[in-house]
């Protein structure tokens with residue numbers, strides 16, 4: 001015999017013997033009314049004596065993916081129209097508290113929240129863009145991406161800044177990974193021209209033999225040959241000429 005059938009049997013037996021009906025078990029019923037969750041608790045003590053207890057709640061849901069808040073991230077239950085002080089605390093390394101979004105805005109900290117309806121508020125901790133050691137990497141890049149020291153210009157002590165190592169393809173936390181191991185050879189052009197003593201010259205270059213731009217100016221003549229080397233990495237094909245100023 002299951003519990004329900006047993007209860008019915010007891011009730012029928014009690015009625016037959018003119019005894020009070022057995023006490024039923026308490027039952028919880030939840031419902032939702034508009035935007036406020038209503039939780040109603042029904043307690044059946046006796047068949048002739050029913051009491052009802054009703055409670056209303058509002059919920060504050062907090063998200064905070066890169067820092068700590070108080071109350072902490074999650075869902076919290078309050079009485080309707082309660083005012084809650086929501087504060088942003090310690091950020092994760094490399095982040096800074098920025099603002100509130102969702103059912104709040106601005107960056108007041110702490111933030112006073114009136115819970116006149118269920119609210120979701122997001123604490124936005126943004127990447128810390130400061131660079132206190134001046135090495136060209138932000139605190140976020142140092143702490144989260146490259147794991148270098150945000151307060152030390154040259155974390156691995158190899159004589160190159162953390163930022164220079166990153167931009168040149170080396171590891172800023174490994175002294176064995178250093179830009180001074182890098183040697184690159186490029187070709188250049190050598191320009192030679194006769195330059196009279198006491199005269200001044202400039203060297204110009206052109207892509208089309210029509211438009212000329214100065215490459216070097218105020219070259220003092222020596223009464224002999226002047227020789228100059230010019231890189232051709234950025235403009236590999238161009239013409240050169242020397243001009244007396």
Ligand SMILES: [Ca+2]
Pocket residue numbers: 130131132133134135136137138139142150151
């Ligand atoms: Ca830095």
Ligand SMILES: [Ca+2]
Pocket residue numbers: 154155156157158159160161162165172
């Ligand atoms: Ca270094």
